[in-house]
Amino acid sequence: MKEEKTQVADIDRSLYDFRYEEDERDYLGSGITADIIKEISDEKGDADWMREFRLKSMEIYNKTPMVEWGPSIEGLDIDNIVTYIRTKSRMNTDWNDVPDDIKNTFEKLGIPQAERESLAGVGAQYDSELVYHNVRKEVAESGVVYTDLESAMHDERYAEMIRTHFMKLVPPTDHKFAALHGAVWSGGSFVYVPKGVRLEIPLQSYFRLNAKGAGQFEHTLIILEEDSYLHFIEGCSAPKYYEAGLHAGCVELYVGKNATLRYSTIENWSKNMYNLNTKRALVDEGGKIEWVSGSFGSHVSYLYPMSILNGRGARAEFTGITFAGEGQNLDTGAKIVHNAPDTSSYMNTKSISKSGGISTFRSAVTVNEKAAGSKSAVSCESLMLDRISRSDTIPVMDIRTDKADVGHEAKIGRISDETVFYLMSRGLSEEEAKAMIVRGFADNVSKELPLEYAVEMNNLIGLEMKGSIG
Amino acid sequence: MSQLLEIKDLTAGVEEKELLHSVSLTVGAGETHVLMGPNGAGKSTLGSVIMGSPEYAVSGGRLFFDGEDITDDSADKRAKRGIFLSFQNPVEIAGVTLSEFLRNALEQVTGKHLKLWDFKKKLRSCMEILGMDASYADRDLNVGFSGGEKKKAEILQLLVLEPKLAILDETDSGLDVDAVKTVSAGIDEYKKRTGGSLIVITHNTKILEALRVDKTHILAAGQIVAEGGAELVDEVITNGFEKYIKGGK
Numbered sequence: 001m002k003e004e005k006t007q008v009a010d011i012d013r014s015l016y017d018f019r020y021e022e023d024e025r026d027y028l029g030s031g032i033t034a035d036i037i038k039e040i041s042d043e044k045g046d047a048d049w050m051r052e053f054r055l056k057s058m059e060i061y062n063k064t065p066m067v068e069w070g071p072s073i074e075g076l077d078i079d080n081i082v083t084y085i086r087t088k089s090r091m092n093t094d095w096n097d098v099p100d101d102i103k104n105t106f107e108k109l110g111i112p113q114a115e116r117e118s119l120a121g122v123g124a125q126y127d128s129e130l131v132y133h134n135v136r137k138e139v140a141e142s143g144v145v146y147t148d149l150e151s152a153m154h155d156e157r158y159a160e161m162i163r164t165h166f167m168k169l170v171p172p173t174d175h176k177f178a179a180l181h182g183a184v185w186s187g188g189s190f191v192y193v194p195k196g197v198r199l200e201i202p203l204q205s206y207f208r209l210n211a212k213g214a215g216q217f218e219h220t221l222i223i224l225e226e227d228s229y230l231h232f233i234e235g236c237s238a239p240k241y242y243e244a245g246l247h248a249g250c251v252e253l254y255v256g257k258n259a260t261l262r263y264s265t266i267e268n269w270s271k272n273m274y275n276l277n278t279k280r281a282l283v284d285e286g287g288k289i290e291w292v293s294g295s296f297g298s299h300v301s302y303l304y305p306m307s308i309l310n311g312r313g314a315r316a317e318f319t320g321i322t323f324a325g326e327g328q329n330l331d332t333g334a335k336i337v338h339n340a341p342d343t344s345s346y347m348n349t350k351s352i353s354k355s356g357g358i359s360t361f362r363s364a365v366t367v368n369e370k371a372a373g374s375k376s377a378v379s380c381e382s383l384m385l386d387r388i389s390r391s392d393t394i395p396v397m398d399i400r401t402d403k404a405d406v407g408h409e410a411k412i413g414r415i416s417d418e419t420v421f422y423l424m425s426r427g428l429s430e431e432e433a434k435a436m437i438v439r440g441f442a443d444n445v446s447k448e449l450p451l452e453y454a455v456e457m458n459n460l461i462g463l464e465m466k467g468s469i470g
Numbered sequence: 471m472s473q474l475l476e477i478k479d480l481t482a483g484v485e486e487k488e489l490l491h492s493v494s495l496t497v498g499a500g501e502t503h504v505l506m507g508p509n510g511a512g513k514s515t516l517g518s519v520i521m522g523s524p525e526y527a528v529s530g531g532r533l534f535f536d537g538e539d540i541t542d543d544s545a546d547k548r549a550k551r552g553i554f555l556s557f558q559n560p561v562e563i564a565g566v567t568l569s570e571f572l573r574n575a576l577e578q579v580t581g582k583h584l585k586l587w588d589f590k591k592k593l594r595s596c597m598e599i600l601g602m603d604a605s606y607a608d609r610d611l612n613v614g615f616s617g618g619e620k621k622k623a624e625i626l627q628l629l630v631l632e633p634k635l636a637i638l639d640e641t642d643s644g645l646d647v648d649a650v651k652t653v654s655a656g657i658d659e660y661k662k663r664t665g666g667s668l669i670v671i672t673h674n675t676k677i678l679e680a681l682r683v684d685k686t687h688i689l690a691a692g693q694i695v696a697e698g699g700a701e702l703v704d705e706v707i708t709n710g711f712e713k714y715i716k717g718g719k
Contacts, residue, residue: 417524422561424545425521425554426571426627427578433546436574440565440610 032058037183044150044186049163057172057182064176067276071300071329071358076246076274139199144230145192146203149219152190162190165221169252169280169308177248177276181217185250188218191232193259195225202231202264202450220251224259224287231262233450245273247298253281255289257311262290266453268460269298271327276302285311285340292448293320295332296460304362306335309343309371320349321445321457324357324389325464333362333394338371338404347378350441354385354464360392365399365406372403381411383441385434435465474499474536474667475520475553475635481530482519489515491692492531497635502661502668502681504703507689508711513671514558516689517637520669521555522548535635550579552634556624556641562612568623569593569607572630579631596629600656618649625656629663636660637669642677654680675707690714 037058041051067073139146145158152158172182189205205220224230234251247269255261261281269275275298281289289307307316318334336345351359361380382391393410415437423433438461439446446454475497483489489512497503507513519526520533522545533541535551543551563571573589593607600622612620621641628636638657642650658680660666670677678700686702688695688711695714696702 416561419561419563421521421523421525421545422557423563423571423575425549425557426575426631427546427549428575429546429578430544432574432578436566436571437563440563443565 032061032180032183034058040184040186045154047153047159047163050153053167053172054183057179060172061176061179061183064173064179067176067302070302070331071360073274073276073300075299139201139203142197142199143194144197144199145190147190149188149190149221150186158190158192161192161223162221165223165252165254166219167250167252169254169282170250170278174278178250178278181219181248181250181278185217185219187216188249189220189222191222191230193222193224193228193230195256196227197225198227198229199231200229202233202262204233204235216247216249218249220249220253222252222261222263223254224256224261226257226259228256228259229261231264231450233453234263234265235267235453235456245270247273247275247277249277251277251279251305253279253289255281255283255287255314257284258286259284260288260290262292263305264292264449264453266294266296266449266457266460267298267301267303268296269301271297271299271325273298274300279303279305281305281307281316283307283309283311283314283316286313287311288315288317291316291318291320291334292445293318293332294445294449294457294460295320295322295330296457296464297328298330299328301330301332303330303332304335304364306337307345308337308339309345309374310339312340312342314340314343316343316345318345318347318349319445319448320347321442322349322351322359322361323461323464324351324353324359326355326357329358329360331360331362333360333364335364336366336376338365338367338374338376340371342373343371344375345377347376347380348444349380350445351380351382351391352385352438352441353382353389353391356388356390358390358392360394362394362396363408364396366397367399367401367404367406369400372401374401374403375405377407377409379409381441382413383438384412384414385438387414431465435462438465472499473497473534474501475669476534477520477531478534479531480516480519480528480533482515482526482528484526488529489526489692490519493689493692493694494531495687495694497667497669498684499634500665500667501684502670504678504683504686504700505669505671505689506673506686506703506706506711508715511689512692513689514639515692517555517639517669517671520548520637521545521553546578549575549633550581552579554628554631554633554636556621556628556636556638558639558641558643560612560620560624562610562615564610564613566611567608568611568626571611572627575627576630579633593626593630596626599629599659600626601652602626617644618646621645621649621653622656625653625660628660629656632660632664633666634664635667635669637671638677639671640673641670642672642674647676650674650676653677657681675703678703688714 034055037054041054153162167182170178172179191203193199222232253261253263283289291305295301295303309316316336322330322332324330334347347363349361351361353359363378365376365378367374378395380393384391391412395408397406399406415434419437420430420433423436424430439458442461446457449457473496477493477495480490480493481488505513515526522543528541532539540548577584594604597604602622612623615623624641641653654677683700687697690711
């Protein structure tokens with residue numbers, strides 16, 4: 001046999017694993033105390049309400065018990081997580097002003113190129129702060145606001161809007177990590193799309209963890225007014241490091257009347273990360289939220305984007321894929337709340353597990369009394385690549401009206417030897433054959449992604465499948 | 471004539487059950503062989519073993535292709551050497567189009583990168599021979615194809631991949647008269663273009679009409695029990711396998 005890599009852990013992840021040295025004095029210290037929170041507030045120049053909000057969130061955090069219903073997060077030592085690392089640069093809108101080592105990181109990620117080519121604006125997060133932020137002129141001229149949340153908070157045009165929306169969908173009382181987020185959040189994007197504006201080019205942000213042991217608590221707030229359209233792309237990848245890393249971001253999306261928001265994500269955290277992210281959308285009458293979600297990487301993930309259909313005829317679509325390899329326990333899914341008549345939801349997810357990876361799909365569909373005439377369809381398919389991997393499906397439905405049409409479909413399967421043989425008989429190696437089957441399985445998700453992301457996802461699948469034989 | 475495929479005393483089976491007992495068979499370059507036998511005789515097993523199916527373990531004998539020992543080669547290596555198997559029940563693969571699959575396969579067996587445009591041209595011309603609608607190229611591989619369409623798709627792969635040896639496992643079964651004609655025309659075209667060899671596993675003569683059969687082998691209970699020329703096919707069609715079943719073992 002040729003010298004082939006035999007373990008997922010050995011994969012050449014050089015593209016994702018580069019990292020630059022951090023200056024030690026940049027750390028604000030470990031653990032979460034009132035002093036640290038006040039220091040964060042000082043550093044950011046928080047308004048009074050935000051100072052109080054952070055401290056209150058910290059109290060809630062300290063009172064709330066650890067999550068115990070999902071995959072174990074025992075390996076996470078919250079007191080040792082450096083919650084906030086300042087970068088050496090402040091906000092930039094001119095690429096030339098971005099410091100060289102940060103620039104190199106982004107060059108490697110291909111961000112400036114992508115920005116030049118087809119993307120409307122880039123809000124890339126380096127450690128905890130946005131260092132590069134630029135919205136193309138035409139986007140700005142259409143009245144769309146795309147900036148980092150912190151700048152927006154200090155801008156009197158948006159300050160009030162943010163105060164009335166920030167953590168209203170995901171309150172700090174929601175769960176322990178939402179409280180933590182409320183206390184230490186830092187960085188993230190703010191997007192405002194005015195009435196009637198339909199942005200044809202997607203907006204993109206690329207989040208990334210850099211420092212060893214760094215937690216990342218970015219907050220994304222998007223508000224779409226009536227009849228508007230936006231496609232927002234969130235891509236994540238993180239370098240490999242050896243201490244437990246934590247991601248507890250928060251995404252809040254407000255979709256106005258007859259507006260449509262498409263929110264696409266590819267997450268590829270390094271394999272020691274705890275990804276405890278909370279995402280939620282509130283959809284008004286006739287509006288629509290479309291989630292496209294690819295979860296790769298991380299050691300443990302809890303991720304269930306929620307759509308609250310609050311106005312008549314509101315719709316939600318969720319397309320997701322999860323890939324759990326060796327040492328990974330990915331607990332993902334989606335939640336839908338039908339809160340108004342004639343609302344509809346469609347959930348289509350695929351999960352792949354290999355080399356002992358565990359993939360659990362959870363769905364929760366609630367149809368309230370006032371949601372007569374609503375429809376919901378949930379379909380989930382799992383593919384296990386070997387006999388040591390695991391796949392579970394946990395669908396929950398709470399239907400409180402008899403005037404609703406609700407369906408659920410689940411399929412769990414293994415790659416058949418016959419299929420692999422068929423492809424091999426046409427010249428494909430066993431590894432290529434399996435990768436092709438997995439790509440095909442993931443096809444309905446990659447079709448939903450913009451081309452460059454679909455390519456990235458296919459490459460990720462290829463990487464994950466490398467060395468799956470033997 | 472030089473020997474393309476040489477099977478020497480091949481014994482193979484699954485786990486504890488032996489299915490093929492000391493089978494020997496030789497196919498020369500450009501020859502057309504017919505493999506017949508009652509149901510369960512081991513015809514498909516032999517085809518799969520020649521292709522290198524991991525489902526069966528070879529416990530005795532050797533396989534040679536182009537003079538080289540391929541007994542331990544995996545299926546993809548055999549495909550690269552020029553062996554092809556038309557499956558009796560082709561598998562369905564969702565999310566992978568016939569076109570992307572076949573382009574990938576062609577690059578694998580030839581080891582050359584092929585421009586998309588050139589590939590599409592080649593694919594289209596082969597599809598025309600088989601009267602396949604161009605839209606099939608963009609459909610998921612075999613998904614939702616009727617039995618006949620699947621068989622046509624197998625022959626399409628044969629035409630595109632141009633192997634040195636093609637094993638056709640009941641490619642004609644379950645096809646209506648017109649479809650058999652189309653498939654036969656495809657096989658005929660393959661012979662003309664490449665001068666390749668064939669092992670045709672069949673119960674019928676229709677598919678053989680356009681072909682010049684060089685040799686016929688009768689397999690019963692995992693053993694070759696009779697061999698002859700083209701005339702043996704007619705004899706079997708007329709008299710059945712009865713005497714071979716009794717004669718065997």
